[in-house]
Amino acid sequence: MTALHIFFADLFSFPSWGRGVWAVWLRNFLYFRHTLLISVFWVMFEPLLYLIAIGYGVGYFVGQIDGVPYSKFFFPALMATSGMFVAFFEGSYGGYTKLARQKTYDTILLAPIDPAEIILGEILWAASKGFFSVVAVALVGAVQGMIDTILIIPALLVLAILCWVFSAFGILMASYARNYDWFVYAQSGFIIPMSLFSGTYFPLNHLPQVIQQAAYLLPLTHAVMASRALLQDNVGSLLFLNVGVLFALGFLFSNWATARMSRRIYY
Amino acid sequence: MSIVIEARNLVKTYANKNVVDGIDLVINEGECFxxxxxxxxxxxxxxxxMYCSSPVTSGELFVLGLNVKTNSRNIKMKIGVVPQEDGLDPDFSVLDNxxxxxxxxxxxxxxxxxxxxxxxxxxxxxxYDGRQVDTLSGGMRRRLTIARALLNDPQILFLDEPTTGLDPQARFWIWEAMADLKRRGKSLVLTTHYMEEAERICDRIILIDKGKILCEGRxxxxxxEYIGDEVVEFRLKQDEVDYYVKRIKEKFQYQIMNNRVRIFVKTAQEGRHALEQIESDNILVRKASLDDVFLRLAGYELRP
Structure with a gap:
């Protein structure tokens, strides 16, 4: 099989889901529970700083964008980037640590749990942790008066899908990693640029045409668009495109990451 | 006695190299292998x-009558594993592990x-139930790993170099625990490169080198069979080796490594006959051990 064959086989590998997925998820949750207070503090503290510095600070000079105060324009993007970062970090650093340093996957594999279940459990966990931070930011925003519509519920659902996309992407990166430096490349080469050019801090339509079109290839753009449209009660047919793109990416990344990572733990 | 593990022409290939190269073996219930x-x-x-953490490249492998290729989940429910790197979870305490x-x-x-x-x-x-695992000593970690392997009350316990890197007390303690488990009717399969350990606790062994079985038995x-009762070991000046070998080679089997000669003394023979033939100020008579069997079958060259 050529590399291309393997790539396509991986993309559509359809790993099967079983009881083990929950056992793996629970292992991570139990650890998270130990450190819950610290996690909650950081997960809420950092977005609060962003909201003050960017939302109110920069917002003071910007005033309004498309008829909404800048802080309200920025807030949905803040939820999305927070979820993205947390899910990606947990997937990549967390996944690689458990793979290479702590040998956690080797141990789980001794029990009646298949490799694919281990990876699906990890993806589910990293996504859950990302979503946890999204909810935390939403709570901060609610207190600050950023949320005034029931459409926050579907917006949170869209962001849950975003977390899934980036947790799977993080695990995928971990499956390629040979050391921790790997993630620095992925982070400064991809994740951070994405957090700048996905319509997060400013609307895309003021950028050159080429950059605008490129931005539509980024998953974060779609999550920001969808959650912004929902929170501003301004939903159009684009929402279907946004959700569709996120779903497709989550699905493909999950298959790909599971297939690749399975080969690194069961060999 | 029923068979718990059976391998037929078992092969494992990594990067086009057969690291396991056609192994056949049978392990019986209640045995320490x-x-x-x-x-x-x-x-x-x-x-x-055998413990289903690595796919079989070719050949057949059955554990508790189940095929590892198709039934790994059911096999894993009935076995316990103490891997070489213990894989304890540093994020949790002893009990939580x-x-x-x-x-x-x-x-x-x-x-x-x-x-x-x-x-x-x-x-x-x-x-120590509340201690974090990274504060435990090597012996304690290994004991915890054995406890972990026993949680599902396995029929077979696999131990991969269970005493490597442990001090004599910890090692002795692990041996005792293994003997205890054997008395309780568990089958034990272990790897080791301490021949002395194998002599002491194994009912039956295989010696392998370069993926192939060199010999099998108690x-x-x-x-x-391969050595005898005793080994007479001595060192000579390089130019004397030929001379002395000529004197003993009719009666005894021997092995030479540089200027060091080992003579194998069979049960019926008398070691002192060999001794009488030799003039060396560096001579040693000792009981034959598995080390001798191994060195005889596998040779002296250094391994990677």
Whole structure:
């Protein structure tokens, strides 16, 4: 099989889901529970700083964008980037640590749990942790008066899908990693640029045409668009495109990451 | 006696190299079976296939009558594994390591708690239940790993170099625990490169090198067959070696490594006959051991 064959086989590998997925998820949750207070503090503290510095600070000079105060324009993007970062970090650093340093996957594999279940459990966990931070930011925003519509519920659902996309992407990166430096490349080469050019801090339509079109290839753009449209009660047919793109990416990344990572733990 | 593990022409290939190269073996119920060999001989690879953490490249492998290729989940429910790198979870305490692992086995939490407590007692770890695992000594970590492997009350226990890197007390303690488990009717499969350990605790062993079996049998029988009762070992000046070898080679089997000669003394022979032939100020008579069998069959060259 050529590399291309393997790539396509991986993309559509359809790993099967079983009881083990929950056992793996629970292992991570139990650890998270130990450190819950610290996690909650950081997960809420950092977005609060962003909201003050960017939302109110920069917002003071910007005033309004498309008829909404800048802080309200920025807030949905803040939820999305927070979820993205947390899910990606947990997937990549967390996944690689458990793979290479702590040998956690080797141990789980001794029990009646298949490799694919281990990876699906990890993806589910990293996504859950990302979503946890999204909810935390939403709570901060609610207190600050950023949320005034029931459409926050579907917006949170869209962001849950975003977390899934980036947790799977993080695990995928971990499956390629040979050391921790790997993630620095992925982070400064991809994740951070994405957090700048996905319509997060400013609307895309003021950028050159080429950059605008490129931005539509980024998953974060779609999550920001969808959650912004929902929170501003301004939903159009684009929402279907946004959700569709996120779903497709989550699905493909999950298959790909599971297939690749399975080969690194069961060999 | 029923068979718990059977391998037929078992092969494992990594990067076009057969690290396990056509192994046939049978392990019986209640037996303590040792897989011996130098580093890189294929011990761990062989065992990883048995405990279903590594796919079989070719050949057949049955564990408890189940095919590892199609039934790994059911096999894993009935076996326990103490891997070389213990894989304890540094994120959890001693007790939680057991409880989290019990979850992987789908053991109900209540039963898991009772069992974990009981195993910590058995392994003399009960007073450390709240400690983080990275504060434990090597011996304690290994005991905890054995406790973890016993959570699902396995029929077969796999131990990959269970005493490597442990001090004599810890090693002795692990041997005692293994003897105890054997008395309880568990089948034990272990790898080791300590021949002395194998002589002491294994009912039957295979010696492997470069992925192939060199010999198979009870340790005492193998020593008898390949070496004999005693070994007379001495060092000579390089130019004397030929002369002395000529004098002993009719009566005795021997092995030479540089200027060091080892003469194998069979049961019916008398070691002193060999001694009388030799003038060396560096001469040693000792009981034959598995080390001698191994060096005889595998040679002296250094392993990677």
């Amino acid at each position: 040792g897989i011996l060999g130098p580093n890189g001989a294929g011990k761990t690879s062989t065992m990883r296939m 057991l409880l989290v692992y019990a979850r992987y086995h789908n053991i109900p939490i209540k039963r898991a708690r009772t069992q974990a407590r009981e195993l910590l007692r058995f392994m003399h770890l009960e007073e 340790p005492a029988d193998l020593i008898n």
